[in-house]
Amino acid sequence: MSRPALQVSALDGHYGDAQALAGVSLTIEAGSFVSVIGANGAGKTTLIRTIAGMLKPTRGEILYRGRRIDGLDPADICELGILQVPEGRLIFPSLTVAENLDIGGSLRRTRARRRQNMADVFEMFPRLAERRRQKAGTLSGGEQQMLAIGRCLMGEPDLVMLDEPSLGLAPNLADEMFEIVGWLHREGRTILLVEQNVEECLARSDRAYVMENGRIVLEGRGAELMADDRLRAAYLGL
Amino acid sequence: MVELYLKVAAGGLLIGTVYALIAIGLTIIFGVMRVVNFAHGEMVVMGMYLGYALWTLFAIPAIPAALIAAVVLFGLGVFLQVTVVSRFVGRPQHSQFILFIAFALVITGLHLMLMGPDARSVMAPISFQTYSVGGLRLDAARVQAAATALVMILALVAFLRFTFIGRAIRAAADNPLGAEVVGIRSGRVYAVTAGIGLACAGAAGALVSPLFDAQPFLAPEFTLLAFIIVIIGGLGSLTGALIGGLLIGVAEGFAALLINPAMKSMFSYGLLIAVLLLRPAGLFGGREAR
Amino acid sequence: MVRRERKRTGRPRGVVAATAFFCALFLVPHLLDDAWVAVLTLVLFFAFVGQAWNLMMGHVGLLSLGHALFLGIGGYTTAVLLQDYGMTPWIGIPAGALVAAMVGAGIAWLGFRFSVRGVYFALLTIAFAEFFRILFSNWPLIGGTGGYFLRVVPEDNVPLLSLRGGADHFYYLFFVLFLVGLIVSARLVRGRIGMFWSAIREDEDAARALGVRSFRLKVLVVAVSAAMTACGGGAFALMNGSLFPNTLMGMQMSIQIILAPIIGGLGTLFGPFVGAVFVVLVLEFSRDLGQTAGVYGLSTLIYGLTVLGVILYMPEGIWPRLVRLAQPLRRDR
Numbered sequence: 001m002s003r004p005a006l007q008v009s010a011l012d013g014h015y016g017d018a019q020a021l022a023g024v025s026l027t028i029e030a031g032s033f034v035s036v037i038g039a040n041g042a043g044k045t046t047l048i049r050t051i052a053g054m055l056k057p058t059r060g061e062i063l064y065r066g067r068r069i070d071g072l073d074p075a076d077i078c079e080l081g082i083l084q085v086p087e088g089r090l091i092f093p094s095l096t097v098a099e100n101l102d103i104g105g106s107l108r109r110t111r112a113r114r115r116q117n118m119a120d121v122f123e124m125f126p127r128l129a130e131r132r133r134q135k136a137g138t139l140s141g142g143e144q145q146m147l148a149i150g151r152c153l154m155g156e157p158d159l160v161m162l163d164e165p166s167l168g169l170a171p172n173l174a175d176e177m178f179e180i181v182g183w184l185h186r187e188g189r190t191i192l193l194v195e196q197n198v199e200e201c202l203a204r205s206d207r208a209y210v211m212e213n214g215r216i217v218l219e220g221r222g223a224e225l226m227a228d229d230r231l232r233a234a235y236l237g238l
Numbered sequence: 239m240v241e242l243y244l245k246v247a248a249g250g251l252l253i254g255t256v257y258a259l260i261a262i263g264l265t266i267i268f269g270v271m272r273v274v275n276f277a278h279g280e281m282v283v284m285g286m287y288l289g290y291a292l293w294t295l296f297a298i299p300a301i302p303a304a305l306i307a308a309v310v311l312f313g314l315g316v317f318l319q320v321t322v323v324s325r326f327v328g329r330p331q332h333s334q335f336i337l338f339i340a341f342a343l344v345i346t347g348l349h350l351m352l353m354g355p356d357a358r359s360v361m362a363p364i365s366f367q368t369y370s371v372g373g374l375r376l377d378a379a380r381v382q383a384a385a386t387a388l389v390m391i392l393a394l395v396a397f398l399r400f401t402f403i404g405r406a407i408r409a410a411a412d413n414p415l416g417a418e419v420v421g422i423r424s425g426r427v428y429a430v431t432a433g434i435g436l437a438c439a440g441a442a443g444a445l446v447s448p449l450f451d452a453q454p455f456l457a458p459e460f461t462l463l464a465f466i467i468v469i470i471g472g473l474g475s476l477t478g479a480l481i482g483g484l485l486i487g488v489a490e491g492f493a494a495l496l497i498n499p500a501m502k503s504m505f506s507y508g509l510l511i512a513v514l515l516l517r518p519a520g521l522f523g524g525r526e527a528r
Numbered sequence: 529m530v531r532r533e534r535k536r537t538g539r540p541r542g543v544v545a546a547t548a549f550f551c552a553l554f555l556v557p558h559l560l561d562d563a564w565v566a567v568l569t570l571v572l573f574f575a576f577v578g579q580a581w582n583l584m585m586g587h588v589g590l591l592s593l594g595h596a597l598f599l600g601i602g603g604y605t606t607a608v609l610l611q612d613y614g615m616t617p618w619i620g621i622p623a624g625a626l627v628a629a630m631v632g633a634g635i636a637w638l639g640f641r642f643s644v645r646g647v648y649f650a651l652l653t654i655a656f657a658e659f660f661r662i663l664f665s666n667w668p669l670i671g672g673t674g675g676y677f678l679r680v681v682p683e684d685n686v687p688l689l690s691l692r693g694g695a696d697h698f699y700y701l702f703f704v705l706f707l708v709g710l711i712v713s714a715r716l717v718r719g720r721i722g723m724f725w726s727a728i729r730e731d732e733d734a735a736r737a738l739g740v741r742s743f744r745l746k747v748l749v750v751a752v753s754a755a756m757t758a759c760g761g762g763a764f765a766l767m768n769g770s771l772f773p774n775t776l777m778g779m780q781m782s783i784q785i786i787l788a789p790i791i792g793g794l795g796t797l798f799g800p801f802v803g804a805v806f807v808v809l810v811l812e813f814s815r816d817l818g819q820t821a822g823v824y825g826l827s828t829l830i831y832g833l834t835v836l837g838v839i840l841y842m843p844e845g846i847w848p849r850l851v852r853l854a855q856p857l858r859r860d861r
Contacts, residue, residue: 054418078421090416092409103409104420106402151420274647322840329843331647332591336790336839339783343832350825454825458779462658465651501666507659514652515642 004063005030005159005190006051006082011060011070013043013050013214020046021057022214028159028207033191035201035222038211044194045087047211048161051192052084053077064159079107081158085165087194089148093137097128097147100136104151114154121150142173149180160184161192166200178204202226245374246491252376253449254487255384256442259391260460261467261479263438269411269474270431271327276338279461280345281311281436285443286452287349290358293447299362300379301386304444308390311440312433319432324425342457349454357451365448383445390441391480394434398476407431411474439464459503466510472520481521553703557696565695567812569767571804572702573760576709578788578800580756585786586795587717588749589729591650594657595757595785598628600777601660602758603765604670610766611678617691621762625755632754636747657782664773675772678765691766698767705763706801709756714797716752725749757785791838793845802847810834 006028013021021043028034036044049055051062053074062070069077092100101121105114122129125146131139136147145165152160162181166174178200185191185204195201202208205222218225264278275281285307292298292306318341326334367378398404403426410417410427417424439460450456467486471478486506493502513520553572557565577599584590605624609615615623635656638644644652665673687693691701716722727735728742736742765771775781784807792803810831818827842849 052419054415073423074418075421075423083421084419086416086419090413090419092412092416094412095405095408099405103405103422106406107421155421322836325840331650332585332786332790332794333839333843335591335593335650336787336835339787340832340836340839343828344836345832347825347827347829347832350828351823352825354824462654462779465654469648469651498666501662504659504662507655507662510655511652511659514644514648514655515638518642518644518648 004028005032005065006192007063008047008051009061009063011047011050011062012058013046013055014058015046020214021050024060024211024214024216026209026216026219028190028192030190031188032206033185033193033204035193035195035205035208036211037195037198037201037208039196041213042211043214044211045163046214048084048086048163048192048194051077051161052082078155079109081109081156083152083155083157083160085145085148085152085160085162087163087167089144091136091139091144091147091151094135096133097136097139098132100147100151101128101154105154107155110154110156113156117154117156121153124153125150141168142170142176145169145173145177146180149184153184157189159190159192161194163194164196165193166195166197174200199226241374242495243492245376246495247488248371248374248376249380250488250491251484252380252384252487253446253491254484255387255391256445256483257463257467257487258480258483259387259438259442259445261464261471261483262391262394262476263435263442264464265468265471265474265476265479266407266411266431266438267435268468270407271323271428273323273327273334274331274338275435276335276461277342277345277457278435278439278464279457279459280342280349281314281439282443282460282464283349283452283454283457284314284345285311285440285445286447286450286456287353287358287443288440289444289447290353290360290452292444293360293362299364300360300445300448301382303447304386304390304441307440307444308437312437314440315433315436316429318436319429320425323432324428327428342461346454346457353452353454355454357453359451360447362448377449379448383449386445387442390438391476394438395476403427403430463506466506468520469510469518470513470520472522475520475522478520478522550707557699562695565699567808569695569699569702571801571808572699572706573764574784574788574804574807575801576702576706577757577760577785578792578804579706579709579713579797580753580760581785582789582794582800583713583716583756584749584753586789586799587722587729588725588746590746590750591646592653592750592753593650593779593786594653594655594782595753596777596779596781597653597657597660598632598754598757599761599764599781599785600664600771600773601628601631601754602761603771603776604664604676605758606762607676607678607765607771608670611676616689617762617766618689621691621759624758624762628758628761629751629755633747633751636750640743640746654779654782657777658779661773661777664777670771673772673774675770678769680769691763698763701763701767702760705759710797712756717797721745721748787835791835791842791846793847793849796845796847799845799847802850803845806838806846 004027008024008026011021011024012019024047036047038044046055050057053069053072053076057070061068064080064082069080092103098118101118102114105111105117110117122132127143128146128150131143136144139147165177165181169177174197181191181193182204193201202222202225208220208222208225209216210218218228218230260282264275267273267275288307288310289300289303292303326337364379364382368375369378369381398408406417406422406427407430410422410424463486467482468479470485471482490502490506493505497505556568581592581595584592602621602624605627606617606620609620609623610617635653639649639652664670670676681690681692685692687697724735724740724745727740728745732742788803788807789800790803791806792801793799814827814830817830838846
């Protein structure tokens with residue numbers, strides 16, 4: 001078995017005195033598609049932020065390709081090839097589309113190839129190319145989401161963590177989003193997808209984890225979980 | 239009569255440009271770090287003293303002195319940010335306020351110790367020269383100060399648009415969390431921002447040293463002036479600080495002329511109150527008033 | 529930052545300590561010489577006024593950086609009513625408090641009505657304070673920048689009636705104010721109103737959703753804080769015999785007012801006193817040092833460095849830090 005790309009062991013995370021993550025353990029094999037699902041407040045975003053280095057875990061460890069990364073600066077973790085498409089997109093509204101992408105590509109390891117990467121992103125998202133000089137704040141929700149993904153791609157990520165990319169998007173756009181995520185996976189990247197939209201997730205995932213109140217309560221292969229009765233009752237309303 | 243008004247307006251625009259430079263320093267610090275530099279005026283006065291010292295000791299005129307002051311204060315800003323202010327970024331506002339008051343006290347103390355309480359005037363030939371522009375006589379020192387300030391402001395704008403760290407600063411101001419997400423190192427960004435903020439104040443101080451006498455007690459006035467401009471223009475907006483500076487420069491000139499000069503500040507404060515109540519985001523502040 | 533000091537088990541200890549403390553304060557003029565009495569009078573003044581400011585900030589979370597305004601209103605009202613209208617300060621001081629309460633309520637009303645928050649609210653208080661300071665400076669009726677002077681007390685002065693007397697007298701005046709201020713604050717903070725204030729400080733929207741009339745309560749705290757401060761201002765005016773708008777109502781004074789409670793410990797009852805002791809002592813010490821060294825500005829430098837040190841290493845304040853040091857065996861933090 002190839003060494004897992006990401007290994008999270010017994011992670012605890014706190015906001016002040018409130019515990020947000022409790023004993024979270026998960027494994028992401030290189031090149032696989034892993035989903036984390038759960039309701040609002042289950043701790044999914046906290047998990048992603050902790051992996052990204054924005055929050056320091058109070059216990060446990062995170063290994064990437066065998067190296068410990070918990071406790072590292074977020075910027076260092078980006079340089080290792082772990083990038084986010086964060087919840088709420090978090091693009092820079094008063095910067096232009098091109099500038100947003102440029103910043104995404106300004107990591108040390110990708111700086112030299114910025115131009116080429118930006119051309120690739122524009123080819124993939126022609127709508128962004130049309131609006132390259134527009135301020136990002138004027139873009140629609142779907143376009144901002146594309147921008148967030150494009151910005152992430154500029155950093156040449158190996159592991160892409162997406163936090164609710166379909167949130168707030170119309171159904172056809174949400175579908176497009178999942179298509180893109182699928183494409184990212186097929187191109188060889190490791191995907192960690194956090195979602196509330198359970199069906200789409202499970203259908204594409206190699207492995208999935210269900211979180212509740214900061215803990216992992218269920219895990220298994222995507223297809224298995226789709227058939228799991230508890231899950232179906234809780235999340236699919238069946 | 240018209241000539242008098244024109245002169246006052248022109249003088250106001252000129253000094254307003256320098257005020258704008260001061261305000262830009264304040265607004266960039268707030269826009270990026272959400273920290274209010276209540277010791278900003280002390281930094282301006284430091285620039286004034288530097289201008290005075292460079293002239294008296296080395297006969298360096300205001301413009302090169304302003305560049306030197308900018309460099310010195312840039313260094314000071316980086317130093318203070320990295321050593322002390324960085325620990326205060328999450329702290330409550332009153333704590334931050336006291337921190338900057340402490341800075342102000344320390345700097346004023348040093349000024350008093352090194353320079354004494356008496357006013358220090360720069361007696362340079364330029365203080366007495368005038369230019370004749372379209373029939374108006376304008377102080378040469380004012381014109382040069384305004385021109386230099388404008389050049390510095392444009393240089394700053396270019397820096398923010400075209401350099402990587404400039405873009406990183408704008409990104410951090412736009413969305414601090416987003417900046418973390420894309421791997422911008424906030425420590426570096428904040429240090430440079432603090433440096434730039436103080437450099438603006440120091441350069442402006444050196445530019446006005448031929449115009450006003452350097453005194454430690456001018457500092458609170460400069461701080462409040464910078465605040466008024468920044469609020470009116472919009473916290474975090476460079477354009478706002480520029481326009482605000484020009485506006486206040488002209489408004490104060492006319493207020494001094496038409497109303498009792500001692501009360502011209504009252505007009506500015508009244509304006510500040512009105513803006514805070516009615517449009518706290520200021521003229522150009524897009525962001526919601528926090 | 530409010531810690532309701534529920535000294536359940538320590539209650540008898542706390543009460544004894546407090547009583548001892550107040551007795552000690554009471555006996556000061558009999559035990560120490562005039563110089564010390566004067567210093568401690570100043571301490572009590574800043575403790576009292578700091579406590580007033582603390583009501584707004586520590587308990588409701590409203591930052592006022594222009595509090596010297598109320599000092600000035602109280603001082604000038606009391607002085608003018610005494611000097612030009614012959615009214616005793618027993619009426620003058622409450623009158624000043626009333627005026628200050630109205631002005632404070634007015635500013636608060638405007639601020640809250642227009643949703644001025646956070647740093648903008650603080651700047652609003654500065655703007656109003658400066659506006660009025662300049663106004664008072666240019667008001668001939670009260671002497672403007674030249675100052676307003678109270679006539680010297682006549683030979684047959686009865687301190688209790690005129691509220692003016694010697695050093696001891698003013699010590700007790702401020703002692704009483706401090707004590708009354710503490711009692712009033714404690715009653716308010718520990719009562720229903722205090723509970724609502726805390727709720728507003730923690731999460732105003734949640735409080736309002738529960739029916740708490742936050743607007744009124746916020747205006748109330750500002751009015752009470754202003755009134756208390758004005759009483760301090762009135763007493764201060766009587767003690768000094770002269771008022772100058774630039775010192776009494778300036779930014780420097782506003783800063784001094786808030787230094788004590790912030791350094792001493794926000795939201796605690798004894799924080800402002802401890803902070804006032806610290807602030808006044810450091811000021812005196814640094815002034816002495818500066819004078820003996822003969823270096824102008826040294827006092828300001830030392831003062832600034834000390835404040836810097838405290839705010840860096842004791843962010844919650846001196847009093848909470850002392851409390852923690854003295855009780856290492858307590859279970860909670």
